[in-house]
Amino acid sequence: MKHNHLQQKILRELLQWIRVERLEAGHKLVTSQIAKQFGVSRTPVLAALDVLVKDDVVHYDKNKGYLLACHYDALDEQLETLPESGLEKLYQSICDNHFADPLGELSESEMMRRFDTSRALLLKCLSKILQEGWVVRNEGHGWQFIEVVNDETAYRESYEFRLLNEPAALLAESFQPDPNELASLIEEQQFIQNHGFEKLSAKELYDANIRFHETIISWANNRFTLQAIQRLNQLRRLVEYRQIETAMSRNIQSNEHLDILYAIQANEMSLASTLLKQHIERARSTKAPSR
């Protein structure tokens, strides 16, 4: 089996990034900058770009480089028909199995048989899941998959944690918004308010929502709060992607997001904190527990 998962991951992230940044045709794609942005060398970036050249999404001139050949919202189908890498397939497969019927306790060999994969790939995948926090190593042999945020109890817990920590983050002494990030969040939320429904998928809206919350938390400069919220959202993402979103009033949500961002911009932190608290409470009462 080929192990080119990094190239394919970069390929996917590149397309997502072009859509999030809403780049126009003709935009110069500089390999070294892209490589730096994704934290990899130029090698996998070049491989990803070559694929896009074959698909006529990107135009290439020898010794001059790569230019985006189409508009950002012509990439929908590209993204959907993207082949999955071995690692992604394995991860998806484990997710699907676990959420359909909790895996419980399993040995490595058992997983290698059941998911038809090598030990190295399996271990790489397990360490990703380990980071996400829904599997732990047994003392001796085997791994233990744990239940995740899908029942009423877990919902309550996640909202209680967010209600306590997110509004408090805004009031921390160490809170210091980054002007660039703030501007970019405002721009994004304005775009969502105007064109969100037509131009963005449910998944992209969901990701933007999480980006909104996590960016604000990050300004509080507390690694423990941030890490806990990130893990919580990672679990939410796993579960909530799975249930097709009954489109809740997204425009209302982006209204609320914008009010909070404007309050932060005006340095009215206690107002922002109150608004954020109300926002989370509203989300809590809107979303019924999944099943």
Added chain:
Amino acid sequence: MKHNHLQQKILRELLQWIRVERLEAGHKLVTSQIAKQFGVSRTPVLAALDVLVKDDVVHYDKNKGYLLACHYDALDEQLETLPESGLEKLYQSICDNHFADPLGELSESEMMRRFDTSRALLLKCLSKILQEGWVVRNEGHGWQFIEVVNDETAYRESYEFRLLNEPAALLAESFQPDPNELASLIEEQQFIQNHGFEKLSAKELYDANIRFHETIISWANNRFTLQAIQRLNQLRRLVEYRQIETAMSRNIQSNEHLDILYAIQANEMSLASTLLKQHIERARSTKAPSR
């Protein structure tokens, strides 16, 4: 290289457990119960007990089983002269290196060379560290070791997180103390107040302190709070073990712990919450940042 790390881990934990439970000579050591308690099969427990039989710490009768042969506080030296397993040695070695001089970015091969170990053992160790949260996988090749709780900033962050979340846990609707655990915490803190200094090591006192806090948090039944506090404490443990404790007034601390436990026992949660808050604030001002 032998890979008997589980046996040796059980051996260590068995001795620690005997000390924590303060078992007398003659106590029956039932293999199946011990195995169940540590979440392993009887095989490694038997191996550990056989070592103890050789050291005359445990007495063995064919077809009858194992009996503790000495008093719990005769085990000090046993614990100190315990050989380390390969995994423990590697883990210690990585810790020591990282805290002496942060490792930063490293490839697996580089680590295999530097620490003279196999890939399998290295990966096992790295996934432990991954769970503890002080290393992350690079996108492509290599791993990134991150700075941990050892500077003033991280101290501030950890105490802010604890001050917000620990007192709030006691006031949560879902808070429900477990009577057995409560009784055992009270007993332990009373013992510490009376004999803590003579009979327990600095490490054991430290572990008892963390057990106190984490057990209380666990009664709030919020997995996100509990997990975040556990990770925070795991990092504190790493750093604070390293600096020989300037024995802070332990008896005062166990006084405070007992007051909180008594308040919980009397179901006076808001009092308990206030006391806990004061307790953490006091700890914050007592402990100076490490360096």
Added chain:
DNA sequence: AGTTGTATTTTGGATACGTAAAGTGTAAAC
């Protein structure tokens, strides 16, 4: 100066096999 093109080095994923250790089932002993 910054970016691209390309050759070179290094990494780590795939695979396989031998073996010590961990797990498991069951009869015997208490």
Added chain:
DNA sequence: GTTTACACTTTACGTATCCAAAATACAACT
């Protein structure tokens, strides 16, 4: 009816080799 003793199964660690892919270094181009 537990607990132990022991035979038996399964697991996963150690080790080695091969090679695609990622990182890196630097010359060439704009």
